[in-house]
Amino acid sequence: MALLSQGEKRIEPLDSDGKIEISSTPDERDISSISSGEQNEDIHYLVGWRFYLSTAGIGLGLFLINFEVTIVSTALVPITNELHDFQQASWVITAYLLTYTGGLVIWAKLSDIIGRKLACLSSMIIFTAFSAGCGAAQTLLQLIVCRAFQGIGGSGIYAVTIAMVYEMVPAHKLPIYSSFVMILFLIAVALGPLLGGIISQQASWRWIFLINVPFCAVAAAMILFSVPNNFPNQGRVRHPPRPSLKSLDFLGATLMLAALALLITGLQQGSSLLSWSDSSVLAPLIVSGVSWVAFLASQWYVSREGNTIQPVFPWRFCRSRLVMALLLNAFTIGGVGITCTIQLPFRSQTAVGMTPLESGVRLLAFSAAAPLGFVAMSIAVKKRRVPPIYLSLVAQVLQIIGLVFMSRAPVDKPDWATLYGVSSLVGFGMGACNSAATLMTPFMVEKRDIAVASASVVQFRFLGSTVVLSVITSVGNTWVKNRLSEALGSENLGLLFESTELIDSLPSDLETLVRNRFIESFNLQMEIVLGVAVVSVFTTLLMWQRPQIRIP
Template sequence: MLGIVLATLDGQIISTALPTVVGDLGGMDHFSWVVTVYLLAMSATTPIWGKTGDLYGRKGAYMSSIGLFLAGSVLCGLAQNMVQLITFRALQGLGAGGLMVGALSVLGVLVAPQDRGRVQSVVGVMLPVAFVGGPLLGGFITDYMNWRWTFYVNVPVGIVALVAVARGVKLHTERVKGRIDYLGALLLTVAVMALTLMATWAGNRYSWLSQPITGLGLVAVVSLAWFVRVERRAQEPVMPPGLFRSREFSLAQVLSFLAGAVMVSTINYLPQYMQFVQGASSTVSGMLILPMMLGMLTAQLTAGRLTDRGGLDRVMPISGSAVMVVGALVLLLLGTGTPVALASALTVVMGLGVGILMQSTLLTTLNNATHKDMGAASGTVTLTRTIGGSLGVAVLGAVQSGRMHETLVGRLGSGTEERLTAGGEFTPAVLKNMPPAVRDAAEAAVTSGLRGVVIGATFLSAVAFVTTWFIRAAPRAGSPLADGAAGGEGGGSDATYTDHSRTEGEDRPATPSLRATEQKQPGAGAHATFPREPSQYSPVPDAGAPDPG
C-alpha cells in the first residue's frame, strides 16, 4: 500500500511547488519537462517492471523499484540546476513505473478473487486522495518549509515501505530460465515516448499537423505495429498476446484508457475554472473539487465490496460509465454566474462515475489474467490509464485553448487577446486588477474552454458506456490462497505461499471458478477449499524459510 502512496502522491505533490522550483533553479524554458520526463519514464517502464516481476520475482522487482524511486527522490532534492533536476526526475520516474504495478501484482497473487474487490477498493482510494492531497501538501511544504522537501518527504515513506515488504510479504518464487523481451520493451518504450510527446507538444509548442507531431505519430504507429509482431513470437513477451484473447481483458483496457482520459482532464481543468471564474486561490480551488474526490473515494470503496458479492462483474462497469455520462452532462451547467457552492457540489457526480468505472475495470483486468501473467496484466491496465490521461489532457486541452482563443478574440479583438495571453497577464491575480470588460471576457473564455473539455468528456464517457455492454459476467468461486491465509489452524496473515508465476504447462486463469471442482482438505479450516489439480498457490510448510523472491 505504501508503494502505491508513493506512486500516486509524487505525481501531484510537485505541481504547486514547480513555480518556486523553477524560480530557484532557473530555466523557465524547461518548466514542462520536469513533469513530462517523469511521466515518460514512468509510463514507458510500467509494463517492463510488471514482466520483470513475473519472470524474476515480484517481491524483488517491487523492492528494486522502491529503491530506485528513493534514490531519484534524494537526487532531485539535491539538484542544483534544471538539467540535474530533469535528469534525476527521469531516474525517479524509472522507479515509479514499478511502484503501482508491483503493488497490484503482489496483491493479485496474495488475494483471492472473491476478496479482490474489497482490497482493491482500499488501493483505489490512494489515487483520488493523491490528486487532492498532493497539491495541498506540496503547497504547504513550499510555503512553510523548502521545495526540496517535496522530494525528501518520499524517503521516510519509502523506507517504511521497503521494511514492510521485506518482512511482511512472503512469496517463495520458483525461478526458471527466461529473459526479458528486450526488443519488445524497447519498441514499447519508443511508442509510449512518441505518444506522450505528442500529447505534451501538440497544440502547445507545435500545431497538430506540424512535421514534429506527424513524425511522432508515424513513429508511434510503426513502433506499435512492430511491437505487436515481436510480442507474438517472443518467448517471454512484455505484454503476453494471450491476455488480449480474453474479450473482457481487452475491453477493460479500453475502459481504463477512457476513464483515465476523463478523470485526468476534469481534475486538471476544473481548478482553472474555480480560480478564474469563482475567484478562488490555488489552494482553495483544490478544496472546491473535494466533492469530486469524495465521490471517487466512496464509489471505489462501494464498487469493490459490491463486486465481491458476485454477479455484478458486468453491472458495475455499466453503472459506472452511465453515472460518468450523467456527471459530464451535469458539469455543462457550470457558467459564469454559477454559485461557488453549487459549482463545487456538481463535481460529485463525475467522481462517483469515474470511481466505479476505474475500480470495476481494475477488477476485470485482474480476474481475466493468469497468475503467471499477473504482473504484465497489472502493468497493462496502469499503462492504458496513464496514456489515456496524457492524451486526454492534450486533446481536450487543445479544444479548450481553441475555444478560449475564439471567445477572447470575439470580445476583445485579436490585438488585445494576443497581448493578454502572451504577456503573462492571463493569471487570476493579474486579471483581478483589469478593467471589468477584460475580466468578463476572461471569465467567459475560461467557461467556454471548460465547456469544450466537458463536451469531450461526455463523448468519451458515452463511448465507455457503449463499450461496457460487451463485457460478459464471469462467476468467481473461493480461492485456496485466501482461505488458507485467513482460516484454519496455523493460518493467518503470515502464511507463506509459493508463487508459481512461471512454471511450465497450462496457464491457469486467476478466476478459480473456471477451473476444476474443489474438494475439502482436512486441517485446513472449516471453509478452506483446494482444487483437485495442483494449486498455483501451494502452502509452504516452513513459513520461516528465507524468501528468495
C-alpha cells in the same frame, strides 16, 4: 489468481520470525471465468506480523506514487510561475506519466524474472533518488527530466506491488484486501491536490517532491524486512521455475517504450505549440505509429509456441475480446478520472483566481467521492455477488450525467457552487469503475499473466489520461489564444502563457474577460471528456458474456 486446493487448512513455520498460511478455500469463480491450463496447488500466504508489515509497505508505496500524480495539480501554477514557463506546464505532469506508463508492463515482467522483492526495492530506490532531484531542480527542464526518472521508479512500485496484492491473500479474500489497498490509492488521489495547495502556499513547492524521500525509505524498509526473498513461493518444497533474464523481450520493451514516448511527445508538442501541422508534432506521431505496428508484430512473433522469449505483451491478450475490452475500458477510465483531477484545480486558479490551497479544498467534492465509489462497488460485488460489469455501467452513467453539467457551467458564475456537486458524481463513478477493473482482472487472464495484465490495465489507464490531457490542453489553450489575441495583444498574450500571474495585474474589466474565456475553455475541454465517457460505456459492453463474472 491460482486455484486453491481443498485440503485442510494448516499453519506451518516459515522461519523463526514468521509463519505462512496454506489456504484451503476453494476458488468460487464461475466456470466460464476459469482460465484453461490452471491447476490446483497449495498456495502459501503470509500471516502475522509479516502480513501486516508487508501490507503497510505496499500501501505506503502505492500511496506515495499516486499521491505524486495529483499533488502537482494544485502546485503547477506556482511551479511554472517561479520557473517562468507556463506554456510548458503540462510537461511537469506528462513527463512523469510518460515513463510511469511506459515502464509498467516492463517492470511487471522483470519482477517475474528477478523476483517481486528485488524489483520492488529497486524501483523504490529510483523513485526516492529522483524525488530529491525534483526538489533540487533550478529550471523547468531539470524538473521535467527528474520527473521522467521519478516516473520510472513510480511505475515499478505500482506494477510490482499490484502484482503482490493478488498474491497476498486467497481469491475469496481479494475484494476486501484489494479494497483496503486501493482505498489508499484513491485517498492519495484525493489528498494530493489539497496538500499540494497547503505546501505551495505555506512553504515551497519543492517540498511536494522532497516529502517522498523519508516516507519511501520507510516503505522500502518494511518490504525489506517483511517480504521473503522468494515471495510468492515461500514455504514451497518445489519452487516453480523462474524465467531467466535472457527470456526477457528486450526488442518488444524497446519498441513499446519508443512508441509510447513518441506518441506522448507528439501530443504534448501539439498542446504546447498550439499547432498540429508543425513537423515537430507530426514527425513523432508518424514514427510512433510505425513503432506500434512493429511492436505488435514483434509480440506476435515471440508469442509463437516453442519460443523461449517471453513477450512483454502476450499475443493471447490481442486474441481475447474480454482482455482487449478491459484494456480499452481502462484507457477511457483514465481519460475521464485523472484528467478531471488535473483540470478542476487548474480551472479554480485561472478562472476564479483561487489560491492553490483553496483549489485543493474545492477538489475534495470530486476526489473524496472516488474512495466511496470504490468501496460501494467492492461491497456490492462481494456481499451481494452482483456482477461487476452491471455496476460499472451504472457508474459510467453517473459520470456522463456529471460531465454534461460540468461542460455547461455558466460563464457569468466563475465559482459555480453546483460544479462541486456534479463533480462528485464523476468522482464516485471513477472510483467504482476503477474497482470493477481491479476486481475483474485476475478472473479474465491465466495465472501466469496476472502481473502483466494488472500492469497493462494501469498502463492503459494512465495512457488514456496522458492522451486526453494533451488533446484537451491543446484545444483549451488554442481557444484562449484565439479569443484573447485581440483584447490582450501579442505581448500580453505571450506573458499570459508564461505566467498566469498577469491576470491579477489586468484592469478589472479585462481581468473578468480573461477569466470568462478560461471558463469557456474548460467547458469545451469537458465536452471532449464527456465524449470519452460515452465511449467508456461501449468498451464495458464489449466485456459482456454469459454467464457474467461474479467475485467469490
